[in-house]
Amino acid sequence: MDIAKLTIEGIRAGLKAKQFTAREVCEAALNFAEAENPKTNAYLHFSPERALAAAEAVDAKLARGEDAGALAGVPVAVKDVIVTKGVRTTCGSRMLENFVPPYDATAVQRLEAAGGVIIGKANCDEFAMGSSNENSAFGPVRNPVDLERVPGGSSGGSAAVVAQGTAVVSLGSDTGGSIRQPASFCGVVGVTPTYGRVSRYGLVAFASSLDHIGPFGRNVKDAATLLEVIAGRDEMDATSAFAPVPRYAEAMTGDVRGMKIGLPKEYFAGLASETGDLIMKGVEALKKLGCEVKEVSLPATEWAISCYYIICTAEASSNLARYDGVKYTMRSADSKTLSDMYRNTRGDGFGAECKRRIMLGTYVLSHGYYDAYYLKAQRVRTLISRDFQNAFGEVDALITPVSPFPAFKLGEKLDDPLAMYLSDIYTITGDLAGIPCMSVPCGATAAGLPVGMQILTNHFQESQMFRLAEAFERAGGVAGA
């Protein structure tokens, strides 16, 4: 068993042929993860007791001849903004350093019910705010492809563990690109499903109208299988969708002949770079598979960054108001009054990026500014959403880059928050419209840095998206061009 290369299918076959037990896979994954972690800091903590109990339950079911589930014995990492009962959930923040949740997120319950084995919690930017994973209070994550570089963010740990092979699949969260951008930087598959496709119950809230839970995998099928397990209506999240969850594997036929692909011209203007060249090579490969490619226009794109950073900071300032020293573990000592206690706890507990977003959000919502900022941004959000609806009237899927550049060096962009925000341009639009989007590996630069191709489809058209991604992967990615 080569633990770093296992797939969901490989584990299923190995368990069936009695090549190994779920407990053996779990122990191998835990040992490998603990040995590798000093290099990348991708895990914040491990959950060996819970993992071994889950693995033993899978072995017991198999011994009784029962179906052990779609994820039977599969080692999974969970981003540390998703709550796990009895297992510390820090959100990468000093504020929650000692927080032990009293319940499980719905996605966590579902993946364990399907036989998944949670081996640990993945590092991330504090409260999922960042694009490099350098905003974690517990140290940055290093990219396993090149340890001098960032893994992307905010789900940097979730991407790194899958790239490293210390977990087979993982859960991340995406508010403005936090799954797709690290997936592209680390050379793995990362999926942001339709808004409401996966319950947000137990996902620590950052910007509620934009937050998604989604999967990472080393191939399209693994990511799709994890999504299928966690998706579906949940009465604990009123925004979770009733739409039935399809069998995604059935869509992955390898046949994409006649599929209509749109290239949004606004996303390719000025993209004269290795990244742009690789994406165009990816498009050539799709043409060879029989896709029809045409240019489309998403004219509201230029307003997307402003729109996003108003809405996400406004919602964040409201969601993070709950960390005030009363209920969640941390309280600054020597606060004589209630007001001092709030201020000191929040001043001590939050890092620089959280403070910046709380301040921006409080500013745009403050008296006299609501119409000019928040309401204006909501109107612009309608325009961005309409652009996509218009495009999907003409084509089945859109292809774009995920990030303007590949993984950068640690510290390189840390001093310029605006430049970091501007780098989110290709990923935030999908979150604003609530449509499914993913990053699929699309070759590497001359320096060996992975580049991801983004695929976007209309609401609840994940099957279509997976069909295209898996056909591209099956044909060898950019090598098929």
Add this chain to the structure above:
Amino acid sequence: MKITEEQVRYVADLANLRLTPEEVSRMARDMESILGHIDKLNELDTTGVPAMAQVLFDAEETATLRADVEKATLPNEAALENAPQPGGGFFKVPKVIER
């Protein structure tokens, strides 16, 4: 657009956030550059465009209301396990009312 340190302190006050003097001056610079970019939105005419207050709503009318069935809630001890300062089944905070 200019953001003064006084404005930063006012907003920090609204957000119940203690900032050091160094943080205040850095915040003024960062907010000025980010809001300067964001302000470009005002060049866009959005007259007559509805606000997108809801991302998706595919449910039947009232279908999001669950059945009104009594269910166990989080027990008091479990809810207080993460309390910085529990006491008598409550979250304790510094004195609010003088008497």
